[in-house]
Amino acid sequence: MNTSVQVISNFQLTLAFIPVVVVLLMMLHWSLKAGFAVYALIRMLIQLLLVGYVLTTVFAAEQSWVVMLVMFIMVSAASWIALGTVQAQRRQLYPLAFLSILLGGGLTLMLVTQSVIGLSPWFEPRYMIPLAGMIFANAMNSISLAAERLSAELARNIDYLSARNEAFQAAFIPTINSMLAVGLVSLPGMMTGQILSGVSPITAAHYQIVVMCMIFGGSGLSIILFLWLAKARFS
Structure with missing residues (x-):
């Protein structure tokens, strides 16, 4: 099996923007807010290019404190x-969100990297940082949904326990949907990337199963911690 990754030239990269330009032109034609979409595209380009350079430096350094600093920023x-x-x-809820993501996502990350995958060294940046990004990003989205629903339910004078349950269910919908759709509707990013790089689809599937359990556990624990900590603020 070919294990080399196809290099994308600058010219080939520009071709990927053809449908982007078409969509932007249609947004302008329909008098939609294309400016924010352009801002998002520019920000995406800058962020991804910058993170490429940053990760190159982090991978080359191979220092545990650098990896931990990156994850703290994340x-x-x-x-x-x-x-x-x-x-x-x-501002009031920020410490609760920070602690929830740190503990819920961090403990899940440690379990996966140290016991399931068995990284050596334990902070191997090529694994640790991408996996941390998956966990923290999904926990972020889940807490965002939980906070919005919890606030909305309490504003309707619903008791906290009922509002908590509604918030948890709403926040967990994207995670549940992704579990139901994986393999049928979509091939997730990590599995797709491994297959494109030449890894056996079976091996890629094993890794993706680990990732899905990691996201499920990390997001779920983060939501539970956030809603538990938030009770003192809203009760």
């Missing part, structure tokens, strides 16, 4: 972004 950013759905309470 958790900090994820916690702030997650609370964008509850702007008025963002």
Whole structure:
């Protein structure tokens, strides 16, 4: 099996923007807000190019403190972004979101990297950082949904336990849907990347199963911790 990765030239990369330009032109034609979409595209380009250079440096350094610093920044950013759905309470809830993602996602990450995969060294950045990104990003989205639903339910004068249950179920919908759709509707990013790089589909499937369990556990624990910690703030 070919294990080499097809290199994408700059010219080939520009071809990927053809459908992007078509969509932007249609948005302009329909008098939609194309400006924000352009901003998102520019930000995406800058962020991905920057992270490419940063990760190259991090991978070359192979220092545990560098990896831990990167993950601390990831958790900090994820916690702030997650609370964008509850702007008025963002600062008050930030410590709760940070602790929930750190513990819920972090403990799951440690279990997977140290016991399931068995990284050597334990902080191997080529595994640790991408896996951490998957966990923290999904935990971020889950807490964002949980915070919005919890706030909305409590605003209707629903008792906390009922609001908590509604918030958990709403926040967990994307995770459940992804579990139901994987393999039938979509091949997830990690599995697709491994297959494209020449890894056996069976091996890629094993890794994806680990990833899906990791996301399920990390997101679920983060939601549970957030809702548990938030009780003192809302009760």
